[in-house]
Amino acid sequence: MIRVELLKLARRPRSWVAIALLCLLPIVVAIFVAVTHVAPPPGQGPALLSAVLSSGSLFPAAALAIVLPVFLPISVAVVAGDAIAGEASSGMLRYLLARPVGRTRLLVAKLVALIAYVLVAVVAVAVTSYVTGILLFGDKPPAALSSGSLSTSGVIANSLSGTGMTPADVLLRTAGAVAFIAVSMLGVGAIALFLSTLTDSALGAALGALAALIASGVLVALNSAASISPYLPTRYWLSWIDFFRQPILWRDIDRGFAIQAVYVVVFLGAAWANFASKDVTS
Amino acid sequence: MIVTTGLTKRFGQVLAVDQVDLQVSEGDRYGFLGPNGSGKTTVVRMLLGLVYPTGGAIEVLGVPVPRQVSAVLPRIGALIEAPSAYGHLSGRANLMLIDAAGPRPRGGRSGRRRRVAEALERVGLGGVDDRAVRKYSLGMRQRLGLAAALLRSPRLLVLDEPTNGLDPQGIREIRSLLVELNAAGTTIFLSSHQLSEVEQLCTRIGVVDRGRLVLQDDLAALRGPTGRVLVRSPDAGQAAALLGGRVVYRDDDRLIVADADVAQVNAQLVDAGMRVTEIGPERRSLEDLVLSVTGSGSDRFGRPAARSAGAPGSQALVADGHRAASDADAGGSSQ
Numbered sequence: 366m367i368r369v370e371l372l373k374l375a376r377r378p379r380s381w382v383a384i385a386l387l388c389l390l391p392i393v394v395a396i397f398v399a400v401t402h403v404a405p406p407p408g409q410g411p412a413l414l415s416a417v418l419s420s421g422s423l424f425p426a427a428a429l430a431i432v433l434p435v436f437l438p439i440s441v442a443v444v445a446g447d448a449i450a451g452e453a454s455s456g457m458l459r460y461l462l463a464r465p466v467g468r469t470r471l472l473v474a475k476l477v478a479l480i481a482y483v484l485v486a487v488v489a490v491a492v493t494s495y496v497t498g499i500l501l502f503g504d505k506p507p508a509a510l511s512s513g514s515l516s517t518s519g520v521i522a523n524s525l526s527g528t529g530m531t532p533a534d535v536l537l538r539t540a541g542a543v544a545f546i547a548v549s550m551l552g553v554g555a556i557a558l559f560l561s562t563l564t565d566s567a568l569g570a571a572l573g574a575l576a577a578l579i580a581s582g583v584l585v586a587l588n589s590a591a592s593i594s595p596y597l598p599t600r601y602w603l604s605w606i607d608f609f610r611q612p613i614l615w616r617d618i619d620r621g622f623a624i625q626a627v628y629v630v631v632f633l634g635a636a637w638a639n640f641a642s643k644d645v646t647s
Numbered sequence: 648m649i650v651t652t653g654l655t656k657r658f659g660q661v662l663a664v665d666q667v668d669l670q671v672s673e674g675d676r677y678g679f680l681g682p683n684g685s686g687k688t689t690v691v692r693m694l695l696g697l698v699y700p701t702g703g704a705i706e707v708l709g710v711p712v713p714r715q716v717s718a719v720l721p722r723i724g725a726l727i728e729a730p731s732a733y734g735h736l737s738g739r740a741n742l743m744l745i746d747a748a749g750p751r752p753r754g755g756r757s758g759r760r761r762r763v764a765e766a767l768e769r770v771g772l773g774g775v776d777d778r779a780v781r782k783y784s785l786g787m788r789q790r791l792g793l794a795a796a797l798l799r800s801p802r803l804l805v806l807d808e809p810t811n812g813l814d815p816q817g818i819r820e821i822r823s824l825l826v827e828l829n830a831a832g833t834t835i836f837l838s839s840h841q842l843s844e845v846e847q848l849c850t851r852i853g854v855v856d857r858g859r860l861v862l863q864d865d866l867a868a869l870r871g872p873t874g875r876v877l878v879r880s881p882d883a884g885q886a887a888a889l890l891g892g893r894v895v896y897r898d899d900d901r902l903i904v905a906d907a908d909v910a911q912v913n914a915q916l917v918d919a920g921m922r923v924t925e926i927g928p929e930r931r932s933l934e935d936l937v938l939s940v941t942g943s944g945s946d947r948f949g950r951p952a953a954r955s956a957g958a959p960g961s962q963a964l965v966a967d968g969h970r971a972a973s974d975a976d977a978g979g980s981s982q
């Protein structure tokens with residue numbers, strides 16, 4: 366069944382269009398920055414973008430920062446929201462279950478396909494932007510960000526005064542960032558997957574998950590909601606930037622992983638509980 | 648094959664299926680009839696473990712459902728309401744996916760292409776091209792749905808309105824396909840509200856009305872003589888007077904006489920010098936039978952008066968009054 370789900374996802378033009386668009390946006394940004402040599406001043410604009418001018422090998426990180434707030438969650442929510450609700454609305458859910466594909470198996474297969482999609486999307490962005498970065502900005506070893514100048518909201522004021530990073534170092538740190546972002550997106554996916562078992566409307570499930578993210582984003586930015594902000598899904602989304610500091614700041618990274626793991630477990634559990642016990646009347 | 652006892656399903660306020668005791672034996676061609684919204688699809692979904700019953704028990708092929716439904720589903724082919732497929736793929740690709748989903752089939756992966764080709768051949772789509780299912784006609788989709796149900800040579804076919812959207816030719820083709828499969832040992836459970844379809848195909852019927860099973864019997868037994876004689880005569884008035892209390896119904900030149908002996912009634916009329924244009928035992932058509940035991944469909948809203956006007960079936964009686972007396976005995980023959 367897992368093979369079938371992967372095949373289904375791969376045969377959908379939509380999956381590839383979404384990934385292509387995700388890769389394209391950072392390239393467009395890179396071209397503008399390369400042509401004008403005007404990067405946002407440190408502390409503004411997409412994180413890390415200003416550091417890119419000095420070295421293209423940091424561009425994958427900048428590219429991830431560009432797609433992370435909106436485009437990546439949208440594409441993940443659409444795929445995850447479609448998982449069960451899409452089958453329900455196309456009428457295939459009943460035929461799959463009658464084949465029989467066990468409900469748990471179906472959910473697991475959908476989850477594996479979702480994880481594969483998230484990984485492919487994030488890695489595709491990282492790889493294409495690495496190539497773009499090297500081509501447009503060269504591959505001088507970049508400097509790490511100093512760890513002194515963080516702000517908790519995730520928008521960082523960078524400084525290029527840190528120690529230089531070797532290419533292997535950059536690669537490792539980027540891999541860490543990719544893993545962190547993939548896990549964060551899995552959190553989004555879990556929420557959308559849960560909603561997908563609640564409704565027969567794929568669009569409704571995707572929008573519901575996005576609404577939850579936007580609400581979380583609003584609350585994170587709200588000082589008076591500080592007491593709950595450590596538990597919000599988007600709170601540590603940008604903490605992967607800490608991978609590019611010298612030394613790496615593990616505190617928020619660890620917390621980010623932990624909170625996403627909790628979201629993934631809770632929402633997948635809820636999705637399973639609901640799906641395994643519900644009447645399929647679509 | 649299928650045995651349900653006290654099967655009940657409640658959707659919130661709606662009692663969709665109410666204490667249904669189905670009995671389908673091996674080799675039956677079972678027709679499951681009922682007006683719109685009477686609960687046929689809900690029963691089918693419960694048989695397949697898609698909807699969980701709120702009460703009662705189901706056994707399919709000797710296995711309790713929904714507890715061990717995954718043990719029987721591989722031996723069941725199903726068409727549930729409309730057929731479905733992934734619109735952007737071809738029919739063949741759809742069947743390949745469906746075949747690949749679910750437990751490992753006997754023939755393994757290598758047999759997949761052959762199984763799919765066979766199933767397509769059976770439903771008359773053998774030579775179909777690679778166009779996406781989105782571009783299929785309604786009839787082609789219906790055939791594709793049937794092909795999916797036949798993929799793994801099931802022992803039991805559960806078909807919910809399989810001939811929806813087919814032309815008369817297609818309906819006949821499907822009917823002969825089903826008869827052929829049945830002869831080869833496949834039990835067929837078919838839900839429909841197309842009475843003629845059921846009449847021509849099925850050996851046994853069950854009728855549901857507003858969630859209750861109101862009739863279940865062999866079709867041959869049900870359609871036997873009713874024990875009454877149908878007479879057509881230009882002298883109907885005099886004949887009615889002659890036969891007296893035995894006449895249960897009269898309209899114009901038609902009489903219905905409560906007497907099992909056609910020859911005797913005929914002799915009596917002819918002896919009295921009456922002209923008889925037509926005489927014979929009354930046999931009920933499936934349509935009469937079903938209409939007499941079911942009310943107006945439970946999906947009709949907005950005319951509450953019609954339902955409270957009398958017993959279920961009162962609307963049908965207005966249309967054809969002679970069913971009044973048969974109401975009771977038809978109801979009695981459902982166990």
Ligand SMILES: Nc1ncnc2c1ncn2[C@@H]1O[C@H](COP(=O)(O)OP(=O)(O)OP(=O)(O)O)[C@@H](O)[C@H]1O
Pocket residue numbers: 646658661662663681682683684685686687688689690840945
């Ligand atoms: N998911 C649901 N939620 C609430 N009520 C439902 C649901 N599904 C079906 N029902 C109700 O259950 C009853 C039986 O519906 P069902 O679809 O089983 O009828 P049916 O006999 O298949 O009708 P038709 O011949 O029109 O296909 C109807 O009154 C319907 O409104």
Ligand SMILES: [Mg+2]
Pocket residue numbers: 687688689728807
């Ligand atoms: Mg139905």
